[in-house]
Amino acid sequence: MNQQLFPTLFGALVALSLASAASAQAGDSNIVIKAGKVITNAGETIENGTIVIQNGRITAVGQGIEYPWNAEVKEYPGSVAFPGFVEAHSSRGMDRANENIDVAAFLNVKDSIDPVSFYFEDALRAGVTTINVQQGDECVVGGMGYIVKPTGMTVEEMTVRPNSGLAMSATPKRGKSRATQAQSLREVFSGLQRYLEDTVGDKRQGLDHATREALYQGREADEETAKGRSMAGSTWKVDGLELIPRWEIDEKQAPLLKIVEGNQRMFVFCDSAQAVALALEVATDNGFLHRTSLVLEGTSWKAADMIAQRGVPVILSESLMYRERDPVSGEMIETFVPKVFQDKGVRFALRGGSTASKGLWYQAALCVGYGLTRDQALAATTTTSADLIGLGDRIGSLEVGKDGNVVIFSGDPLSVKSFVEFVVIEGELVYDRSNDTRVLHLDTGAQPENTAPHDPNADFKPHGKAEVPDDDGSDTDAGENEEEHEEDEESDADDKHDDDKENEDK
Amino acid sequence: MRPSPSPLAPLGLTCCLSFVALSPALAAADEEAQEDTSSVFVIRAAQVVVRPGEVLENTAILVRDGRIVRIAADLETPDGAVEVQGEVVCAGFIDPWSALGLDGSVLDDRSSDAATRTADGVDLFSNDHLRAEALRAGVTLARLQGGYRAAVGGLGAFVRLDPALDSASEAIVDDSAGLAMSLGLSLPGSMRFSRGSDGSLRMLSGDRAVDVFDRVEAVDRVAAAIETGRQYREREVEYRYELEEWQKAIDEKTLKLEKDFKKAKKSRKKDQDKAEDKGKEFKEKKYKEDKRPRAPKFNAERAELARVAAGETPLVVEVHRASEIRNLLEATKGFTRLRLVIAGASESLSVAAELAERSVPVIVWPSLSGTSRPDELSASDLSLAGNLAAEGVTVLLGSGGRDAAAARDLPLLAALAVGHGLDPELAFKALTSLSAETFDLADRLGSVEIGKDADLLVLDAMPFHPGASVRYVFSGGRLAITPEN
Structure with a gap:
């Protein structure tokens, strides 16, 4: 009997070890999420649905579907599974972003992203799973953006996709007027044009010279000279640049040339209708209109007709309600900006506000409150946003083949009463509310591990000199606690500031 | 009329x-x-x-x-x-000097240069009511000028005042309607103190005059700017000529080289064989030719100044003091193709003869409200237009380029100028054909x-x-x- 059993057992063991080896190779185990309700953002909402994520990708979504026997099953019968919000354009999560160098096409925001920024932590808490970080809203050309997930200790770990697109601004930066900003913006591209003309001219000149030299010396011209196109690697797909290998273009000009080539997305920041007119003109003149999204603020919506006519999508800023006084009658006029674009058939995405309380869920809920449909509001914070940053095929909805990004809400994602319970990004559980130290502290007053209790009535103690009741050298921890507190205050201050602004507007 | x-x-x-x-x-x-x-x-x-x-x-x-x-x-x-x-x-009616529809940042801009286009600062999405009022008063077109406080304000723009026009391509008739400069204008106000005749200290506010020493070189700077433009154009023309010459020589040389190619091939073969015989390394003959002339470096500002120096774009200088107007006329005498227009011109009456002789048009700004700017006190003098015209000076009438609402009053101001001695036909001419002619729009408007x-x-x-x-x-x-x- 032993002899009979042995091979069977052995075979099973081998099979098991092989299976685990295979899953280890792929990097991730399988995970199955069952939720009371699954909002897929792609057709019907599924009651008691199941989502299967294998190796970070969704492999099945539906009701009562089968899943691998070895999958880790997570059941949330009373909760709602949602694809997670997508931030199409964020100016946060950075440490000293570049807003100084006017024309900085060669910069990459990767170098400014701060993985430990409170913003990313808060993004998870608000159900945001993908963020396109951009800098240089106040520059002329601000640099290349970077798409991250709000989890990980290094930018590399956070990476979803590098080089999301170049940021450009049609809004005058400090010290500039509209006219001089426009001048600088046009100069970027006319400068590129002149640079290319010079480069091509010099190249052609060199070839002509080589041809004459060969004639003089009585030998055949070499291949490159004879054929009149580059033999050294790939060339640019721009008319007239057949002679120029890609690497021969200056690194300051190359990112701009990629834009002109149509290989790069462009995000143009506009604060007014005038700026929109300028942005559209520059994009049209330089052939990248079809790759352009406008990031809008202020009176930009007044150019909605122009935007609709060119078919350019837009990303709307925090304040969705525009208030102004009629200059003649003095009457207060309110315009709900997303509605304007919805009515004109312009594709739009929403941006989260500068405070956590005005996150993407809030912006979407506001849209529903002002007459947009739920689907329209959700699209503006998920699928459209994903599309505008070039990830339409990867994120934004719960569909087979997409990234395994699932946010478990306690209720409806747009309800003020719901909160995020769990966040799964690429098949990995990255947030669990029951372990969220800050939330626990707020909810129950629980003291985070290894921290000194915070007494709001205590006198302010300078960093490093805090009196610690207990030992084990928690000096630095006390300092951290203070910092935390500071940050909370800061966001409160922001809140207040916003309220003031709104009051002013009123 | x-x-x-x-x-x-x-x-x-x-x-x-x-x-x-x-x-x-x-x-x-x-x-x-x-x-x-x-x-x-x-x-x-x-x-x-x-x-x-x-x-x-x-x-x-x-x-x-x-x-x-x-x-x-x-x-x-x-x-x-x-x-x-x-x-x-x-x-x-055409207002040759207006601020209607200009974005505030552009009007006050001090960072502008010769290549800055006021057209980029025209806000077609607001101030529709002001445009409608001006249009109702008969003012259909205005020349806007940004950066009045800057030494060089940039290129002006002619804009249709029809509020229904929302796109620049429809509304902007001309985007290089004269290059503007200013000379010795009062500076925007700051608080200052002055001792009165009784010795008491008084606080003054409002605009203040430019320091005398700052004024000294201002006229020279205008002339120097035009000179850089003239030289830029000269260098450009020179380059084109040199390039043509070089190309001609090279073409001839290429023809000759092609003709002699067989011979060169033979001689190369011979040399190669010779080198082989002697066991030496074969060296190609050194080829020499004249270097291609380098194009002058592009400079957007100078390119615009070149157009000014060549008379392709008029130069509009806002200047008020008689001495400065006279110095300006003197300093620009050498630029024979320059088309100078003077704006403001408070004290121009005392240089009227020179202005008439050089046929420099003057944009006068008759105003009801007057001005508090110390150097421009008589800019709004209602009789200035009439007096200048009587001296044979070409007079244009504008609404002053500061106040957006003033364009509406242009016909009224013209009527007032008529009341103060300006020939009605000249006033009508100033508001229509003369503005168009001065800024090269006479073929259209x-x-x-x-x-x-x-x-x-x-x-x-x-x-x-x-x-x-x-x-x-x-x-x-x-x-x-x-x-x-």
Whole structure:
């Protein structure tokens, strides 16, 4: 009997070890999420649905579907599974972003992203799973953006996709007027044009010279000279640049040339209708209109007709309600900006506000409150946003083949009463509310591990000199606690500031 | 404007009629585009002021697709055309110096240079009510100028004041309407103290005059800027010539090289063999040719200044003191092609003879409210226009380029200037054809002639008559103002 059993057992063991080896190779185990309700953002909402994520990708979504026997099953019968919000354009999560160098096409925001920024932590808490970080809203050309997930200790770990697109601004930066900003913006591209003309001219000149030299010396011209196109690697797909290998273009000009080539997305920041007119003109003149999204603020919506006519999508800023006084009658006029674009058939995405309380869920809920449909509001914070940053095929909805990004809400994602319970990004559980130290502290007053209790009535103690009741050298921890507190205050201050602004507007 | 027709009227009439008769192409075009009649108008009037001093009686004007296509007494109204009737028809008024529709940041801009375009600072999305008011007053076109506080304010822009126009391509008629500079203007106010005659300290506010020492070089700087432009153009022309010469020489050389190629090949073979025989390394013959001349480095500012120096763009300098006007005239004497226009010109009367001699037009800004700027006190003098004109100076009238709402008052200010001695015909000329001529728009605007843009006013009486109200305004062929709206 032993002899009979042995091979069977052995075979099973081998099979098991092989299976685990295979899953280890792929990097991730399988995970199955069952939720009371699954909002897929792609057709019907599924009651008691199941989502299967294998190796970070969704492999099945539906009701009562089968899943691998070895999958880790997570059941949330009373909760709602949602694809997670997508931030199409964020100016946060950075440490000293570049807003100084006017024309900085060669910069990459990767170098400014701060993985430990409170913003990313808060993004998870608000159900945001993908963020396109951009800098240089106040520059002329601000640099290349970077798409991250709000989890990980290094930018590399956070990476979803590098080089999301170049940021450009049609809004005058400090010290500039509209006219001089426009001048600088046009100069970027006319400068590129002149640079290319010079480069091509010099190249052609060199070839002509080589041809004459060969004639003089009585030998055949070499291949490159004879054929009149580059033999050294790939060339640019721009008319007239057949002679120029890609690497021969200056690194300051190359990112701009990629834009002109149509290989790069462009995000143009506009604060007014005038700026929109300028942005559209520059994009049209330089052939990248079809790759352009406008990031809008202020009176930009007044150019909605122009935007609709060119078919350019837009990303709307925090304040969705525009208030102004009629200059003649003095009457207060309110315009709900997303509605304007919805009515004109312009594709739009929403941006989260500068405070956590005005996150993407809030912006979407506001849209529903002002007459947009739920689907329209959700699209503006998920699928459209994903599309505008070039990830339409990867994120934004719960569909087979997409990234395994699932946010478990306690209720409806747009309800003020719901909160995020769990966040799964690429098949990995990255947030669990029951372990969220800050939330626990707020909810129950629980003291985070290894921290000194915070007494709001205590006198302010300078960093490093805090009196610690207990030992084990928690000096630095006390300092951290203070910092935390500071940050909370800061966001409160922001809140207040916003309220003031709104009051002013009123 | 005298209400009676000038002796030139019959001539004008025959001219126009013969022009119509000689234009069968235009007449044919008339019959063709019948389907779109929303842009076809017939304007009938007792008097049509064709251009200053020329009036046609009982005449009709046919407007189609934004232009005046026929002017005739016996004109029939085509099917579907809109007919408008009135007493007097004349060209729309042009404000050559205005701030209407300028973005605030552009008006106050001090970072501008010669290549800055005011056209980029025109905000077509706001101030529609101010534009509508100006249009209702008969001002159809304004030359906007940003950066009045900057030494070089950049290029001006002619903008249609029709509030219905939202895109720059429709509204902006000309985006390089003169390069603006300023000389010795008062600086924006800051608090300062001065000791009164009784020794007490008084606090003053408001604009202050430029420091004397800062003024010393200002005129030279203007002349130096034009000089850099002139040199830039000279270098450009030189380069083009050198390049042509070089190309010619190289072409000849190439021909010769191609002809001698077989010989060269043979000689190379021989040399190669020789080198091999001797066991030496073969060396190619050294080839030498003249270097291609380098193109001068592009400079956007200088390119614009070059246009100024060559007279392709007029130079508009806002300057008020007599001494500075005189110095400016003196310093720019050498630039024979320069087209200088002087704006503001408070103290220009004492240099009127020089201005007349150099035929430098002056944009005067008659104003009811006056100014507190210490160096520009008489800028708003109501009699300045009349006095200058009497001395033979070409006078334009503008609304001052500071206050957006002032453009509306331009016809009123012109009437006041007439009241203070300016010949009414000259005043009318200043508001229409003269502005157009000064800024190279005379082929499109400033008069009622076939082929010109239909920027037309229909009034109750002759312009500047106290009872003259504007009933209809056409802006680029669009009926923008009617008594009903």
